[in-house]
Amino acid sequence: MAAFRTGAATVSVNKTHLGIASGIVAGAFWGLVFLAPRLAAGFPPLQLSAGRYLAYGLVATVLVAPSWRRLKGALGWRAWRALACLSFIGNILYYVLLAKAVQTGGVAMTAFVIGLLPLAVTIVGSRTRHAPSLRALLPSLACSAAGLVCISWQSLAASGPGSLTGLLCAAGALVSWTAYAVSNSRWLARLEHVSAQDWSLLTGAVTGLEAIVLVVPAFCGDTLVHSGADWLRFAGLIGAMAVFCSVLGNGLWNIASRALPLALTGQMIVFETIFASLYGYLWEGRWPTPLEGLALTLLVAGVVMCARAHREETGAARTPVEAAAEART
Secondary structure, eight states: OOHHHHHHOOOOHHHHHHHHHHHHHHHHHGGGGGGGGHTTTOHHHHHHHHHHHHHHEEEEEEHHHGGGHHHHHHHOHHHHHHHHHHHHHIIIIIHHHHHHHHHHOOOHHHHHHTTTHHHHHHHTTTTTTTTHHHHHHHHHHHHHHHHHHHHHHHHHHHSSSOOOHHHHHHHHHHHHHHHHHHHHHHHHHHOTTTOOOHHHHHHHHHHHHHHHHHHHHHHHHHOOOOOOOHHHHHHHHHHHHHIIIIIIIHHHHHHHHHHHOOOHHHHHHHHHHHHHHHHHHHTTTTTOOOOHHHHHHHHHHHHHHHHHHHHHHHHHHOOOHHHHHHHHO
16 A cells, blocks of 8 residues: 555656646747747737637648547537637637737736736636645745736836726736636546647647638738748748647647646746746847846746645645546536
8 A cells, every 4th residue: 555655646746747847848839929029020910820820720630630530539519619619718819808908008018917827827726626725825926926026017117007998908818818727727637538739739720710710800901011031931930830839839738737736737827928038038139137037036936836835735636536526526
């Protein structure tokens, strides 16, 4: 019995390490998205988003095709309906609200509100079974909040107050992706017979279909003139985003979502902010300011504290049977 417990504990630790590593690498891929507008400055964000999601759908459809017959029989109507909903709220709706928030409220205000995602998902995750109490997670949440304030302080101070419409849209985007993260984690727990990568590819295929609605407003009526070389660079960029940021990034995120408790999964989102900031510093050819360095340190400390709170929660590790039972409730 002691040997069994030791083996189970080792498997649990390895699973946690895999989940954390997957979350970090997913954040590294997602952070690349923030460089896209700078690499394709002549193309508006709506065109980049429509192109990325269409390319994501195309690549995902090609990759999932060999497994299509097996997956079609493995998923019921509720799972397909969930895929459509998750694809919409996690990609299409999230981006539309985000773009509207940037247009009407400014980048700084929008970035600050969206930066609350790790806190929102972690707080929701603290309500799930076997999760550390909210009191145990408070140091981690405080570090993450302080890091967010530090990293946003300069841009917020330099910009005026956002409009009410922008603020509401940013809040809507926050709620949209929080709902996606929570629901996606629960569906991954339900569908143990479907791999995290297959679920990501199916999500991508459905997202590609839904992204068709973005094509008309994105490209019709565009008065900007682009050369053949510009369009070739645009195609290469959205293709790279589809492969690295969507297919690989989302697949790794699903691995993290399946391996980690929801409260800890939420903290993994901060790595998107961390890597996006690091890429920005490299692009600008400078070191982070002392305030920015403090912000990055606090964000990493928040993740470490959250992981420690979960490790110290004796008996908090869920078995696969418990996870599936909780997901069905």
